[in-house]
Amino acid sequence: MKIAFLGPQASFTQLACSQIFPAEELVPQSSILDCFNAVKNSDAEKAVVPLENSIEGTVSMTLDYLYQFDEIFIQSEVIMPISHHLMIHPENENFEKIISHPQALAQTFHFRINKYGNIPSQDFSSTSASAKLVSENPQDKIAAIANHYAAKLYGLKIIDENIQDFEQNHTRFIVISKKDETLQLNFKKTSEKTSLLITLPEDHAGGLHQVLSVFAWRKMNLSKIESRTLKTGLGNYFFYINVEGNWENILYKNSLEELKSIGAEAKFIGHYNEYELED
Numbered sequence: 395m396k397i398a399f400l401g402p403q404a405s406f407t408q409l410a411c412s413q414i415f416p417a418e419e420l421v422p423q424s425s426i427l428d429c430f431n432a433v434k435n436s437d438a439e440k441a442v443v444p445l446e447n448s449i450e451g452t453v454s455m456t457l458d459y460l461y462q463f464d465e466i467f468i469q470s471e472v473i474m475p476i477s478h479h480l481m482i483h484p485e486n487e488n489f490e491k492i493i494s495h496p497q498a499l500a501q502t503f504h505f506r507i508n509k510y511g512n513i514p515s516q517d518f519s520s521t522s523a524s525a526k527l528v529s530e531n532p533q534d535k536i537a538a539i540a541n542h543y544a545a546k547l548y549g550l551k552i553i554d555e556n557i558q559d560f561e562q563n564h565t566r567f568i569v570i571s572k573k574d575e576t577l578q579l580n581f582k583k584t585s586e587k588t589s590l591l592i593t594l595p596e597d598h599a600g601g602l603h604q605v606l607s608v609f610a611w612r613k614m615n616l617s618k619i620e621s622r623t624l625k626t627g628l629g630n631y632f633f634y635i636n637v638e639g640n641w642e643n644i645l646y647k648n649s650l651e652e653l654k655s656i657g658a659e660a661k662f663i664g665h666y667n668e669y670e671l672e673d
């Protein structure tokens with residue numbers, strides 16, 4: 395079975411992916427969009443993509459594509475600790491620019507400002523892609539922020555270790571697929587949830603309250619609610635909502651009917667377990 399992930403080798407997503415699917419063929423992609431397209435076009439059966447980080451928050455591209463792609467379901471969610479290191483080519487002593495994935499740059503913002511305030515940074519497609527670029531271009535005097543597997547794989551020298559701004563740093567990764575199935579994994583299960591994407595009825599006072607009351611009287615416990623722009627104009631949002639617990643409850647299932655009857659659109663995108671992974 396082919397599993398797409400945000401590559402190249404030694405990205406954080408690959409570390410998560412290889413723990414979830416140790417025996418499958420892992421196929422690196424150069425963007426999160428390519429991961430979604432690989433699943434959509436059946437080039438891969440599943441993909442692993444980042445969804446949320448405890449310091450920097452939601453990976454907005456992933457949330458957008460969950461909304462924009464039809465018939466893509468979440469089969470599982472895993473949480474992994476994240477440690478960032480600053481690394482340079484071993485032939486270099488110093489550097490003039492720091493490159494990495496925007497999430498990694500954001501998670502290390504204060505460290506970089508405090509220690510290397512005047513050195514510019516540049517977004518890159520992934521932490522491991524930035525490490526690879528540094529290894530291939532010693533003449534360019536650039537540093538990458540990536541994990542220690544990337545430092546090893548691409549032969550780089552770590553000059554600052556554990557540079558994330560908060561000691562507790564975790565990222566959630568999701569397994570997506572065209573099949574609406576719950577993946578059972580052999581890790582510590584930390585919760586069971588259902589994800590819904592909701593757009594409100596036309597703009598009126600109490601619209602969100604009306605939607606939330608559909609969950610409230612059923613005693614459905616919401617563990618996350620996040621709004622994201624619909625890109626159709628300022629003030630237009632969709633909501634990503636997680637409901638805790640077993641979705642088989644008939645009251646839970648018919649909440650979707652009630653949402654429809656009040657003019658909200660509700661898209662079910664998966665019932666799945668959340669697990670904890672190791673670094």
Ligand SMILES: O=C(O)C(=O)C[C@]1(C(=O)O)C=C[C@@H](O)C=C1
Binds near residue numbers: 498519
């Ligand atoms: O760049 C990588 O290595 C990734 O796997 C992406 C990603 C992310 O988008 O959140 C994954 C985990 C870390 O939070 C930093 C970057």
